[in-house]
Amino acid sequence: MIRHIVMWNLRGASSAEKAAGVEQLRRSFHSLRGRVPGLLHLEIGADQSRVDYACDVVLYSEFESQAALDAYASHPEHLRVKQEIGDLRIARHQVDYRVD
Numbered sequence: 293m294i295r296h297i298v299m300w301n302l303r304g305a306s307s308a309e310k311a312a313g314v315e316q317l318r319r320s321f322h323s324l325r326g327r328v329p330g331l332l333h334l335e336i337g338a339d340q341s342r343v344d345y346a347c348d349v350v351l352y353s354e355f356e357s358q359a360a361l362d363a364y365a366s367h368p369e370h371l372r373v374k375q376e377i378g379d380l381r382i383a384r385h386q387v388d389y390r391v392d
Contacts, residue, residue, distance in 0.1 A: 299347035301383040313380045320373045330360025
């Protein structure tokens with residue numbers, strides 16, 4: 293199994309604008325459930341710490357294999373989501389790792 297973790301900082305001058313961005317991101321990613329082969333688990337979490345070095349939102353997902361994660365990268369539904377959220381983010385960080 294492969295865990296795919298992505299964290300973003302979002303555009304927004306106020307906490308309300310950032311919260312709206314988190315909700316858009318959450319809706320977009322939740323729409324992938326059941327549509328991407330090999331995607332076993334997906335959740336979105338919004339930061340509550342409010343520390344200055346924290347990211348605003350995280351995607352935690354699990355894939356059955358590296359091949360499934362590789363296919364996800366170019367899957368039409370994932371490409372749709374990337375387009376939907378592209379203007380929301382100002383920074384992106386990613387970690388993928390195997391779980392035995």
